[in-house]
Amino acid sequence: MDDEENPTASWAAMPDSSAFYRKLSVYQLQWxxxxxxxxxxxxxxxxxxxxxxxxxxxxxxMPRMGSxxxxxxxxxxxxxxxxxxxxxxxxxxxxxxxxxxxxxxxxxxxxxxxxxxxxxxxxxxxxxxxxxxxxxxxxxxxxxxxxxxxxxxxxxxxxxxxxxxxxxxxxxxxxxxxxTEPPHAWSIVPPDVFISRHVEVLLASEATIIAVDALEAADQHLARGPFLHVAPSPNGKRLALLTATNVLWVVSSDFQNSLVEFDVNAAAHDAGASSGALVQYVQWCGDDAVFVGLDGLTLLVGPGPSLPYFYPSATFAVSEIDGIRVFSADTCDFVQKVPKNALDVFLPGSTEPSAILHDAWMHFTKRSPRADEAVRHIRPELASAVDACVDIAGWEWNVRTQRALLNAAKYGRAFLDSYNPTDFVLMGQTLKVLNAVRFYEIGIPITYAQFVHTSPSHLLVRLTARSQHLLALRIAAYLSMKPDAVLKHWASAKIARAKKADGSSEDDATVCKTIVEKFNQLGGGEVSYADIARRAWEVGRLALAIQLLEHEPRPADQVPLLLEMKDDKRALLKAVDSGDTDLVYTVLLDLHRRLPLGDFFRMVEDGGPRLAPAANLLQVYARQQDREMLRDFYYADDRRVASAILALEEAVGMDDPAAKAASIKAAQKFFSEDKGSAFEAKMMDENLRLLAFQQELEKDVDHKVKFVGLSVSETIKLCLVNGLSKKAERVKKDWAVPDKRFWYIKLQALTQLGDFEGLSQFVKSKKSPIGYEPIVHHLAETGHAKEALAYVPLVEQKKRVDLYAACGDWQAAGKECIALKDRTRLENVTRMCTDALARRELETMLRSFG
Amino acid sequence: MPSTAPSIDSSKPEIDPSQVVDVGVLKELAKRYLVDALNSVNGPKTLVLDPSLAGPLGLVTEVALLKQHGVDKMFWLEPGPLQATTTNIIYLCRPQVQWAKLIAEHVKQHTKESQNHVYTLLVVPRESSVVKRILEDEGVLGDIHISEYNLQFIPLEDDLISLEYDHAFKEIWLDGDETAVYNSAQALLTLQKIYGLFPRIIGKGDHAAKLKNLLKRLQSQSPRQAPGSHTLSEKIDSLFIIDRRVDMVTPLLTQLTYQGLVDELMGMTSGHVELPASLLAAPTAQQTPSASAAASTSAAGRTALTKEKKKKHHLTAANDTLFRDLRDLNFSVVGANLSRHAHRLDSEYQSRHQAKTVPQLKEFVGKLGGLQTETQSLKLHTGLCEIVDPQTKTEVFNKSLEIQQNLLALYDVNAQISAIEDLVAQGVDVAVVLRLLCLASIVAPGIKPKVFENLSREILQTYGYHYLPLLLNLSTLHLLTTQPLSPAAQSLKLPLSALKKSLRLLTEENETDNDISYVYSGYAPLSVRLVQCVAQKGALLAAPAPVGEEAGAVPKAKAPKTRSHPIVGWKGFEDVVASFPGEVFDVVQAPDGGATDSSANAVSVLLPREDTTTTVVFFLGGCTYTEVAALRWMASQMRGRRFLIATTGIIKGSSLIEDLATSL
CATH class of the missing domain: 2.130.10.10 (YVTN repeat-like/Quinoprotein amine dehydrogenase)
Structure with missing residues (x-):
């Protein structure tokens, strides 16, 4: 490239408009x-x-018909x-x-x-x-x-x-x-630019376009088709359509606004090409012009007439966010719109501040006093002129022009009292990076806008993918970015290469050491050693993989690889140590699938206390999902009590009495086999007996009452309620129910029946083992205060006051207080009294008290 | 009540809001994750919800928001066919086997009926290999897109955040499934990401220590890019972790604060309580329908969610200032407090008669809306008290309180055990009996084997033999112990007599006015005493002067509030906290993500500050509303320190015990 070339030499004006387009010749291709x-x-x-x-x-x-x-x-x-x-x-x-x-x-x-x-x-x-x-x-x-x-x-x-x-x-x-037939042409609007954030497909069918997304297919009811090319703009807002008659029609992507109609044939004819030439492609140049490729000719179509670019042979174009890359057999060009700042600086005769600043710098380099004069002239707009120069430096490809612009900016800056140099510094740094990657050996002709759009880290990824590790690392260091991704790629490449040698050249320890050292040295603290270890394993270096894996701090990354490597024990240990239960499950479920059950159990059980969390989780899982396995697990481990509980739990959920009995029996057997569980075994015996008795009971009452599933106490109560007092007595005797409990049950049953006569007889039948207070309380709390009163006198005198009060007989309570000669209590009763009438009486008593 | 004491100063006007840790962020986070998850699926969708998530979700979002993001209909995830009208079906559930199986059934059913649906499964809080495996075994894994909804801490109040795990205690200590520990670490990590590193982590309990280690390890593994995640928090001065196993006494006791009692007697789930509709009938009671109440019923006869005549009400101080005043009071003074509020309201209404001029009238009308809201809330709480009050007057309730207090005082333990036996004979609720029995086991050196066997038999005969696994589970956990203690039980034994002295667990009646023990009418929760060892040493070192004459159970903040001291670890209480089971730890976190043992020297980060700082107290395995009340009360006694109470869930004794009943 000629360094002395005027920046505007590659510009061309779009006819009938003030817009200029630049065609940069980026590379001459030798391919x-x-x-x-x-x-x-x-x-x-x-x-x-x-x-x-x-x-x-x-x-x-075909030169040769090989494969x-x-x-x-x-x-x-x-x-x-x-x-x-x-x-x-x-x-x-x-x-x-x-x-x-x-x-x-x-x-x-x-x-x-x-x-x-x-x-x-x-x-x-x-x-x-x-x-x-x-x-x-x-x-x-x-x-x-x-x-x-x-x-x-x-x-x-x-x-x-x-x-x-x-x-x-x-x-x-x-x-x-x-x-039913493929469309004439079709295209998609990617989700990241489409308003709904979901992909939209545009199909040209017959004379119309059908827009399809996940939910519906909507006919746009156009009549100008068939369309042979459908091209959405990079930002998804516009659509270029080419009709069968070679008319280019640009519309907004909702088809509401027709923006441009352009006759390609006529334009091609004007440009000297044969009319009716076949359009090879329709691509967007940025978001505001369409690039139509014909044989030997390309047309850049803006709002007005078109701008032709001639090529000797077929071309291919890649639409970019800020322009278009055009390839021919021996060139790679970049066509883009000239931004306003560039017009301001470079357009001949421009009197914009940025142009004057640029000029001033030129004078300065020539030691001309006009430099100072020019700068003073634009003093009020100097800051924006500096910004414009910095900005346009990023747009320029020519290194000398870039430098001139940055120097102009620097020169202008010196005249400003305060200027934030961040943009200036960043631009300088960025341009260094951009120029480096644009070098033909690297071959990434990325523009400043694209670099900003894709982020610096993306560029690093691209360089590493080309195995340009050194350049990538230097750029990372230069831009103060994390070198992790590059290092990771480097390490993978290193492992792959070390293998490809003869195998003995670099042993595992050395490779591992080199990698770890490099990482520590360059601060790749976030590199996943697991990824690198996986790479090592994939190329068959198991020992190296394990060594590398030891450096991995994240168990969630270690464990899956260990499992794949079939290093089961280590995987399980790492998972348990991580405290991440899901990771433990991952290992357990994988082992359960792969290993014979016995081996699986042994691995979990033999781990001792360290693997206890795994054993626990296995039980939690099996209890819900695989009870058969759990039974085996307990059995294999001689855990009788656990087996018994398992059987008992199952019994609870069963409806069929026979199955229930069988499960309880099983539980009973397990308990009896455990020497510390004699009591539990006995209880299960009782349980079985009760179940049998309840079935019998149900038969006796023709299954009108359901007894199965009730407890001993509940059985007694239900017998009493149903008038089966003999049976109730029998349960009391056979299950050795203490008198106390029996009295409570009977009290509750009789109260529930409302059989206060029966209750009275029962209470009088012998001295109450529960005393008489609970009887009063029970009756009072179940709303039978009147009946309760009968039992108050049976209680010792001290307690009667409260009981009367609980029954709502305030008068009696007051009298008791007097009998007890207890003024304070009388006062208390009076305060608690909720009945106005009774309260008045109590107050009278209180007055008469003394 | 001679003079009604001023209630706890809940508004705390002296605290600069910019220094307060704002937990609203957590709600926004939970909401945003949900919206993102919903939006990842295009078009209208049917949401199928794990019922256990209804409560937590109701706290972070409203039905309207779900509708806004394309949710057409909602169903419970439950057995039976699912008829969805939309193509997209989103399942939202915890990673449990039963849910995975139900989902697999739905998919298979739909395939059979050749219904075409697109399935998305959002696992809460993260993807699970078990769920994946089950879906794979059922052959439907390929049909379901699995993703996660990372629901972590949910704010219940502005100083209370919960993970809303209902079964954390059982899972950790009975099943040995430490998923809750791991998830807690992740959630605390999120707190660190938002508010900065906890400068110091102090705690007690073996699992608390595990959690601390895990938190440190995860922190060191977390990527460094996130800004702020590796600098010390400026608003939070420390994290205190206590695991439930350290203090089993407290949850076994009957809670006596207002909110605690409502939970005990009526049951609260995710801050909601079921109330008779009539209590909520007034116009001001219109609640934004929470997600929990809005899943619709399908033609297939799914269970109706709203029971007739009962309505769920969100009890929160956020929209109910009266509740803010009442929730932490000992229930015995709630009635008096309500009547005081009633009088005040009445006089404010009366003030309209004084409104002579138009501006005065205008001022009154301006207040009217607020007055109406207050009236409504007064009506609500009066009604609620009317429901709770009779239940606290029953013989059984008082008997069980008496047994609890006698047991704590170690007064004639044998007599208490026979009293418990008596309760069994009466057939009172099994949870009540077992709570008392566990308490007896903990305070006394185990129950005599003969007595225990007899009691067990009584229990099995009264409530059914299927309670045997529960009894065995309680024994496994050493919550029920017999003499002589096994070595394992011995190692878990709480030296209660010594602790009662060194930590003043029991207080005299006249002291409760000035101490956290007011919450249990004379017992100071051990868990909160431990927090005091670290965050309010003064309260323990000098016994408060008895407040003689006034016997109200409201603690009065009469003395000028003392300035809170900086967190210096267990200093002064090292021997006491080491004297009972549970690992004791105290580490200072360095900004680079590492941590050093604090015993060396780390005073530099602990310089007293003049601003308000927040201490996060995390209960691994759940805490009770009463413990929350005690912590709030502590904060009200100090200048310069707030507590942010974080927990795996809100628990109470009865649900704790019942949870242990089933291993399924």
């Missing part, structure tokens, strides 16, 4: 590609690489450097495209897709059996997902499947578009 039209091409955004595959539909002279069925995809950087070649041995490739992190997605007709990184390592996923059956006929791939189109069976519609994120998730079926 083995001679005609782009022979290839199917996918280009990654943000100055990313190109993937090219021979177009099988094109006739070409004819094999398809292969070549990957080149934007500067034409070969990066990798992928050979494909699966079904026919339908489409390929790039992810945000510059992995190549290759999808075949069976719905299998692979994600290749630039080194050629891949992960394979599938769109599921449905896609395989129907066959994938086309797809659109965007940075964070893809939409695949499946073929239509007779009588059905074509289908659309969406995959989000590149993690192999289950595809989601979008609404059926109701088309």
């Amino acid at each position: 083995p590609i001679h005609d782009l039209s022979d290839y199917v091409i996918a280009g990654a955004r943000y100055g990313g690489p190109l993937a090219l595959m021979r177009d099988a539909t094109k006739m070409l002279a 004819s069925s094999r398809q292969s995809i070549q990957i080149f950087s934007s500067s034409g450097e070969a990066i990798n070649t992928i050979s494909w041995d699966q079904g026919r490739i339908i489409r390929f495209g790039w992810t945000f992190d510059e992995r190549l997605v290759v999808l075949n007709e069976e719905g299998i897709y692979r994600l290749y990184d630039l080194r050629g390592d891949y992960a394979q996923h599938s769109l599921g059996p449905e896609a395989g059956e129907m066959g994938v006929i086309d797809a659109r791939i965007y940075e964070n997902g893809l939409v695949a189109m499946t073929g239509a069976m007779p009588g059905t519609s074509i289908g659309l499947l969406e995959v989000k994120g590149w993690i192999g998730g289950k595809p989601i079926s979008l609404a059926s578009p109701g088309l």
